[in-house]
Amino acid sequence: MVSPVPSPATPAAVPAAGLVRQARRQLARDLALSLPDLAARMDAFLGHLADQVATQREMQAHRAALERWRAHQADWIEGCRSALEAALEASALPAASMRASAALPDAFELLSDDAVENQIQAARLALAADELAGSSFEALRLRSQWLQHQELAADDLLRPETFCELLVEQWRLSGLPRSDLQGVTAPLQSALGELLQAAYESLHALYDHEGVPQPRELAVLRRNTDTPQPSQPMPLVPAKAPASHPLLRARHRAQEVVQQLRHLLAPGARAASAPGSPVPGAAAPAPVPGAPTPADPGLLQALAREAPAEASWHADLSAGTGGAAGVELGQLARALRQRSSSWKQQATAPSDRAAIEIVALMFQSILAQDRIPPSVRVWFARLQLPVLRVALAEPEFFSNLQHPARLLIDRMGACVLGFDAATMGGSELEAEIARIVQTIEQFPETGQRVFQLAHEEFEKFLAGYLTQEQSKARIISVVQQMEEKETLTIQYTIELRRLLKDMPVRAELRNFLFRDWAEVLALSAVRVGAAHAQTQAFKQAASDLVWAGSAKPTREQRAQLIRSLPQLLQCLRDGLTLVGMPAGTQTEQLKRLTDTLAEAFVAKTAAIAPEELEALARRLSHLEDFMAADGLPEGTPLSAHNIEILLGVEIAGLQVLGNSAQPVDPALLEWARTLQPGSWFTLDHNGASLQVQYAWHSTQRQLHLFATLDGQSYLMPLQRLASYLQSGLLVWHDAEGVTLRATRDALEKIEANPERLQS
Structure with missing residues (x-):
């Protein structure tokens, strides 16, 4: 017997739906009133651009954009208001009327290039605006869904993308080019984020006044009557959480899915966050007490005995159709469904039957995911029994999103999403996925360790596979050299500053050594090695330049400088040529250096002691021995x-x-x-x-x-x-991962038909 959770009480459908309609009317009114302010902010932004000093062409383009905007601004505002009213009226139509209107021939206009461009631009605006608005919409969506007993429609006015698409469409209809809209995207996103945040808070106030429960109080999944209710509500990310994180909504969905699984599979468990989190860097809460216990050992042994026959059945199926690519997915899904039913009949505990059903539905969802090439989905299907065995033996599979079995499937799935059947067929990547699956099938005792080893092997494969093409390998080799060069440049600069800290060296020479010569040393070290004669000659040139820039009180020292100066200048020119400095710039740089040396030639200041110069030369020749092994700092120059x-x-x-x-x-x-x-x-x-x-x-x-x-x-x-x-x-x-998406699909099917857990 299945019944809704007694608290909070489910609202009556008609009055509740009326409250959602009232929310839409209030939102449309607030958005319409905000349009002049939105237009004023774009006008100020375009005016600021027009006033900036730039190239003649850019200045003309900015002024033209401002003039076009001011000429059509009123039309855009009025068009947006009219479109809001039309969208509000459409949302009030009966569902049958809306479906009929959607079936009219005019609907094919949605596939036009212009409409697709509008949708792309609107989606971009909505994504950024929704992130700025925080989790307000997600909470509003949950409350509205609870009120009207169904999810918001894709074009519901409450959704931020609906309003954004409306703005983009009216921009075009008012006579403004799309290129102008792209130019004001940044200020428009910021303004929309603030606008939607304020509008959604106002709608939350409306719901609060009418007694609509908070999202944390809502029952997302209907449960069995014998399942105790959680002692604490499911924690949600606060509305003021950093909205800039692009995985914020994915994290919310992940936490929601894990909570549903906990309540479904672990009666008596307290609601808590999942120990695994799909958002990198997020803290992982500790597991809750009352977690589900492993399955009946007899069931595990029975499934282990079936593993060889299951692997053989899959192999025969692929062989009979000319390989994995030839397997009919519908036939495979039906066969796996029948096998899952037989496995459920072998289970005696309700929690075991529920686990088998959830895993079966997960793999049904994976088989139906069109973005994954069909041949790869067939290999994923062969993992159903190994995953089921590990899920029954280690129930943390359901609550830990970082479980090795999940990580392996998610990584393999993420790597094939950009391929289609033609580009995937017979590829090295497909062959590796097949090898990984067959390896897992061969282990008599499938466990977390097996999937962990398989995951590590797949990561090693990817490291070579993704960079094996000659063009990529060449790029990566060069980029690695560039990173090493930039790191050495910074480290050489630091060491040169340290060496010259207490020496009487002129500012011009210091700047040259720190800014230009450190890069010469670094590039030479990367190209030919730090111990190469060329690099050592450049290091000696740095020491010679310091000596040349000091006072020369004796005749012998002045004569020595005159003899060595041409060779020193040639070495400096060779170094500047190595780093690509243009010939004209080199001449100017060397002239500044010679002028500085000429001043030092006749200066009466104290000379640098010979032992200090010798120590400097020794230190420079083995500079790498004294440098820290720090990595490349942020902000690396890249061009x-x-x-x-x-x-x-x-x-x-x-x-x-x-x-x-x-x-x-x-x-x-x-x-x-x-x-x-x-x-x-x-x-x-x-x-x-x-x-x-x-x-x-x-x-x-x-x-x-x-x-x-x-x-x-x-x-x-x-x-x-x-x-x-x-x-x-x-x-x-x-952003979610294959297994999390499949788990959510499975839970939706169970919510629609909870009796299947007992069948």
Whole structure:
């Protein structure tokens, strides 16, 4: 017998739906009233751009954009108001009428290029605006869903993306070009975030006044009547939590899923957060008491005995269809469903039957995930029995999102999301996934350790696979050299400052050594080695330059300087040529140095003692022995010019993206450091939407490489990567992970049909 949780009471459908309609009306009114202020902020931004000093072309473009905006501003505001009223009226239509209108031929206009561009721009605005608005919408969604007994529609006015799409559409209809909208995206995102935050808080006040329960009090999943209610409500991330973190909503969903699993599988367990968290850097709470116990040993032994036959059955199925790619997924899903039913019949405990059902539904969901190539889904299906065995033996599988079995499937799934059936078939990646699955099948005692070893092997494979192409390997080699060069430059500068701290060296010579010559030493050390004759000659030149810039009180010292100066200047020119300094700039630099040396030649100041110069020369010749092993600091200079200096030529297909001026939230920098190679992203670069795979990061994780299937590569430093993530220009395809998404789908099916747990 299944019944709703007695507290809070479920609202009557009609009055509750009326309250949601009232919330929509209030939101539409608030948004309409805010449009003039929104327009004023964009006007101020465009006016500021028009007043800035830039190239003639840029100044003309900014002034033209301002003029167009002021000419069409009123039309845009009025169009947005009318569209809000139309959206509000449409939301009040009966569901049948809405479905009928959606089926009209005009609906095909949604697939036009212009509409798709509008949706992309609106989604970008909504993503950033929703992050700025914090978790207010997520809480509002849960309360509204509880009121109307169903999820918000995709085009519900309460959703931020609906309002953003409306703004974008009216921008086009008012006669303004999309390029102008792209120019005001930043201030518009900020303004929308503040606007939506205030509007959602007002709606929460409305719900509070009407007695709608808080999200933490709502029962997300119906439970069996014999399941004790949790003694504490599920903790939610506070509304004022840092909204800039792009995985905030994914974390909320993950915590919600884990809570549902705890209540479903562990009667008597207290509600608590999951020990694993999909958000890197998030604290992991301790496991709660009352966790589910391992399954009946007899059931585990029975499943272990079936493992060889199950592996053989899968192999025969693939062989009969010409390989994994030829397996009919629907037939496979039905067969796995039948096998799950037979396994449930062998279980005697309700919790064991529930675990079997959840794992079965999870793998049904994985088989149905269209973004994963079919041949890989077939290999994933073969993991159902091994995963079921480990889930029954180690119930923490359900509550720990960092369980090795989950991590392995999530990593393999994330690495194949950018491929289709044609590009995946017969690939080295598919072969490795097949090998990993077959290895797991062969272990008689499937456990956490088996999946851990498999996960480690897969990570080792990825390290070579993602960088094996000749073009990528060449890029990575050069970038590694560049990172080493930049690190050495900074360290050489620090050591030179330390060595010259108490020496009477002129400021001009100090600046040259710290700013230019440290880079010469670093690049030479990277190219030919620190002990090479060329690098040693450059180090000696630094010592000679310090001596040449000191006072020369004796005739012998002046004569020695005159004899050695041409050779010293030639060595300096060779070094500046090595780092790519133009000939004209070299001449100016060397002239400044010779002028400084000429002044020192006739100066009456104290000379540097010979023993100090000898000590300086010895220290410089073995400078690497005294340097700290610190990594590359943040803010590493990155440019195509630096790459070309190291390589000598330009790399075809490589685009180097330097640091931007946009400030980045520290949480985003920390998240960017934790990204794992192999994951797929959508990169919005210069107006083009690209599917890219995260291929490599440098040792210090300051440089990051993304690649497309057609051979294009994008190299960016950590700050630029974090700013792309923050602005929504780089969107992760799989922020949740395959197993978490499959678990949520399974729980939704159980919520719709809870009796299946007992069947």
